[in-house]
Amino acid sequence: MATLTDQFGIQEALSKLGIQEINEGTSTGSNSFANGEIIESYSPVDGTLIAKVKASTQEDYEAAVAKAQEAFKSWRLVPAPKRGEIVRQMGEELRKYKEPLGQLVSYEMGKSLQEGLGEVQEMIDICDFAVGLSRQLYGLTMHSERPMHRMYEQYHPVGIVGIISAFNFPVAVWSWNSMLAWVCGDVCIWKPSEKTPLCGIACQNIIKTVLERNNIPEGVSCLINGRDNGDRMNTDKRLPLVSFTGSTRVGRHVSKTVAERFGNTILELGGNNAIIVSEHADINMVLVGAVFGAVGTAGQRCTTTRRLIVHESVYDKTVEVLKSAYGQLKIGNPLDSNNHVGPLIDKDSVQNYLDAIEKAKQEGGNVIVEGGVMQGEGYESGCYVKPCIIEAKNSFEIVQHETFAPILYVMKYNDLEEAIAMQNDVPQGLSSSIFTSNMREMELFLSHAGSDCGIANVNIGTSGAEIGGAFGGEKETGGGRESGSDAWKAYMRRQTNTINYGSELPLAQGIRFDL
Numbered sequence: 047m048a049t050l051t052d053q054f055g056i057q058e059a060l061s062k063l064g065i066q067e068i069n070e071g072t073s074t075g076s077n078s079f080a081n082g083e084i085i086e087s088y089s090p091v092d093g094t095l096i097a098k099v100k101a102s103t104q105e106d107y108e109a110a111v112a113k114a115q116e117a118f119k120s121w122r123l124v125p126a127p128k129r130g131e132i133v134r135q136m137g138e139e140l141r142k143y144k145e146p147l148g149q150l151v152s153y154e155m156g157k158s159l160q161e162g163l164g165e166v167q168e169m170i171d172i173c174d175f176a177v178g179l180s181r182q183l184y185g186l187t188m189h190s191e192r193p194m195h196r197m198y199e200q201y202h203p204v205g206i207v208g209i210i211s212a213f214n215f216p217v218a219v220w221s222w223n224s225m226l227a228w229v230c231g232d233v234c235i236w237k238p239s240e241k242t243p244l245c246g247i248a249c250q251n252i253i254k255t256v257l258e259r260n261n262i263p264e265g266v267s268c269l270i271n272g273r274d275n276g277d278r279m280n281t282d283k284r285l286p287l288v289s290f291t292g293s294t295r296v297g298r299h300v301s302k303t304v305a306e307r308f309g310n311t312i313l314e315l316g317g318n319n320a321i322i323v324s325e326h327a328d329i330n331m332v333l334v335g336a337v338f339g340a341v342g343t344a345g346q347r348c349t350t351t352r353r354l355i356v357h358e359s360v361y362d363k364t365v366e367v368l369k370s371a372y373g374q375l376k377i378g379n380p381l382d383s384n385n386h387v388g389p390l391i392d393k394d395s396v397q398n399y400l401d402a403i404e405k406a407k408q409e410g411g412n413v414i415v416e417g418g419v420m421q422g423e424g425y426e427s428g429c430y431v432k433p434c435i436i437e438a439k440n441s442f443e444i445v446q447h448e449t450f451a452p453i454l455y456v457m458k459y460n461d462l463e464e465a466i467a468m469q470n471d472v473p474q475g476l477s478s479s480i481f482t483s484n485m486r487e488m489e490l491f492l493s494h495a496g497s498d499c500g501i502a503n504v505n506i507g508t509s510g511a512e513i514g515g516a517f518g519g520e521k522e523t524g525g526g527r528e529s530g531s532d533a534w535k536a537y538m539r540r541q542t543n544t545i546n547y548g549s550e551l552p553l554a555q556g557i558r559f560d561l
């Protein structure tokens with residue numbers, strides 16, 4: 047009988063991606079090495095040990111940073127459009143490997159194959175975006191108050207960018223950061239999550255051919271593995287910027303530690319996202335937006351819909367359609383396109399999910415759709431859970447937390463200002479949305495008195511952002527912005543230049559200094 051991995055072509059995908067039984071966890075481009083402990087990567091899909099990665103020791107880390115420092119000296123001098131050309135070629139390689147990489151993302155992380163492929167598409171999109179950006183790293187010019195003077199500002203690369211990523215977007219987050227950082231003239235050191243290390247190995251393998259073909263120096267693209275390297279990066283003055291994606295708990299520590307040495311951070315932390323369902327909402331649209339938002343990626347997106355704030359006049363109807371939709375959800379192997387909901391990443395996450403349901407009940411929550419852990423054939427990994435819906439109050443302690451699992455809290459409101467206040471009344475501020483066909487409601491929601499999140503949508507759900515916009519959130523989500531718009535500015539340092547082309551030396555503000 048064919049094993050699951052054969053049936054869904056995983057073995058072939060691993061081989062196309064150059065994944066070995068044991069992989070060296072440090073890479074400086076073409077060269078790979080590692081001397082640390084073994085990290086084992088188990089698939090949450092079927093519990094299989096996929097492959098191993100050797101972690102990077104302190105010495106391995108030092109070797110990678112030394113290469114990166116050296117590489118920066120020449121990479122920063124390559125004209126930005128030429129760096130863009132390298133990124134263009136990386137996008138081409140990613141197109142070639144879209145299928146196997148999407149399969150690996152799905153198998154190692156547990157999201158559906160469609161979402162795995164979508165994640166790789168996001169990588170391709172950001173490459174395209176970065177190519178255009180490489181000719182648009184604009185600064186402003188200003189009029190000087192002094193005669194025969196010219197002022198302008200320009201942007202320079204910062205140096206080594208440390209990228210620390212979460213398990214749930216095991217490849218896209220790296221590309222959001224690295225593709226922009228590279229066109230900006232920076233070099234990168236990436237530490238992927240220990241839960242998805244093979245995705246990191248695969249990405250480095252894919253772009254290796256581009257680096258070699260173009261004689262790009264070792265150190266422009268570095269990979270390191272192993273949790274201890276997180277703190278090495280936080281405290282390392284040679285990394286002027288650390289882009290961290292992960293939980294608010296770890297992000298708080300990263301933020302403090304990097305700030306202590308006056309380094310910069312881009313923080314992309316937890317979300318607690320809500321949809322407001324107005325009395326003027328199209329319930330069919332709400333259904334798709336809310337169900338995909340709440341159960342997609344098994345509730346493990348930073349933008350997952352965790353709260354549904356529903357107008358009292360449409361509350362019963364909304365709950366009824368949701369119950370019926372949840373009744374039809376198929377839970378199982380995410381590589382099988384018939385299934386809607388895949389597994390959680392590991393058994394700790396399953397325990398967090400169970401604890402959160404228990405806590406919500408203790409606080410007075412009313413379970414509308416029961417949760418529970420799936421048992422039996424196909425669920426051997428022990429990571430599959432039932433998406434559940436709980437009627438709750440926004441003030442419940444558990445509702446104020448991000449539980450990385452498919453638990454949707456529903457609550458009632460009777461006036462929009464109250465709903466907006468509820469939506470904002472959580473520590474996090476990532477994504478938000480309103481479903482309404484009433485223009486006044488939309489505009490209020492988007493106004494200064496509206497949503498306090500980094501992302502505010504109308505008539506689409508909270509998850510599924512496009513790369514063209516700046517992505518990120520406020521409050522405990524960390525305030526960082528990545529991806530589109532002018533997010534590139536975080537990867538560069540701004541310099542203001544004043545040039546005097548006259549033969550006098552007038553001082554600013556009319557200050558006199560006579561000699």
Ligand SMILES: NC(=O)c1ccc[n+]([C@@H]2O[C@H](COP(=O)([O-])OP(=O)(O)OC[C@H]3O[C@@H](n4cnc5c(N)ncnc54)[C@H](O)[C@@H]3O)[C@@H](O)[C@H]2O)c1
Pocket residue numbers: 210211212213214215237238239240272273275276277280291292293294296297299300313314315316317347348349448450476518519523
């Ligand atoms: N806002 C966003 O854009 C965004 C995107 C994806 C995920 N997330 C968040 O990520 C979380 C889920 O991911 P996770 O469970 O992998 O998060 P996590 O915080 O457990 O781990 C994230 C990364 O931090 C590393 N790390 C651990 N200790 C560290 C330390 N002391 N110093 C530096 N790095 C350290 C881990 O090895 C991993 O690579 C959720 O909270 C989710 O909302 C946010």
